[in-house]
Amino acid sequence: MADNNLKIVVERNPPESKLSELNIKCWPKWGCSPGKYQLKFDAEETCYLLKGKVRVYPKGSSSLEFVEFGAGDLVIIPKGLSCTWDVSVAVDKHYKFESSSPSPSPTPPSSSASSCE
Structure with missing residues (x-):
């Protein structure tokens, strides 16, 4: 039986504002x-x-x-999960690993949403 504490969270088609806020376009691919x-x-x-x-x-x-899950989905995969990915359509994704720090670091306001620097 799978460990229910290791739950994958899928947000289908999140709004563009959320993607910009997370700065996803600057994440590695x-x-x-x-x-x-x-x-x-x-x-x-x-x-x-x-x-x-x-x-x-x-x-x-x-x-x-x-x-x-698939194209357009925002997915959170928990630390400690062992699994099999069955990929039926080739995947291209942006990703970010969370640091072990319990609190997120503050993000300074940015005048340019598309800047990755």
Whole structure:
């Protein structure tokens, strides 16, 4: 049976204002071709899928217990999750790993939303 404390959170098609606030366009990018991948998350990851379709099967879950997400979804994957990614459509995503710091660092106001510096 899967660990229910390690829950994947999916926000479908978040508003552009949220994506800008998170500064997602400045996050690193990662992609993969269709296939099955065994993954373990040693840190919490937040990602935004530009394209692709994925079914995530947490380790120890049945074949009926999966989380599905795809292009346009904002996804939070918890630290400590071991899982299989079943990628049916090639993935291209922006991602960010959370630091171990319990409180987020303050972000200074920016006059340019598109600046990554």
